[in-house]
Amino acid sequence: MVRKVYVDVLAAWSRDGRITPRVVKWEDGRRFPIDRVLDVRPAVSLKAGGAGTRYTVRIGQTQSFLFLEQDRWFVEAHG
Template sequence: MIKKYVQVIVKFKEDGQIIPLQVLWEDGRVFEIDRILDMRPGVSLKVGGQGIRYVCRIRNKEVCLYYEEPRWFVESRT
């Protein structure tokens, strides 16, 4: 597993909360975040790093998306 940095389209709420909406992959694919299941400070035990961990549903799969200020990453096999 590796730490894969990705671009993320987000919404900033009035209270300062950051809500991710889409993940943009380096090959141009765009993945809509269907639902955020959990959001809390967390660490990636698989690839290292810490920040805000968003457990998201993308295409009926649970994906952990991390905001490690100032960048976003996912745990990737390649």
């Protein structure tokens, strides 16, 4: 089962309004630096529900989706 997990995100805002996430802070306090943003597009989370801006990010060797839903960030977590 996949659930929606809201997370804290450290992000940079550019002068032209672009948002670039830099670090994801997990529920237990662990921090995961984002190595690269691979894609940004409006999308829905078919697994966990919700919609917004979907960031495809690389954290280490793992590619993940990070969603900005209105004013909150979430990830799709298993379990």
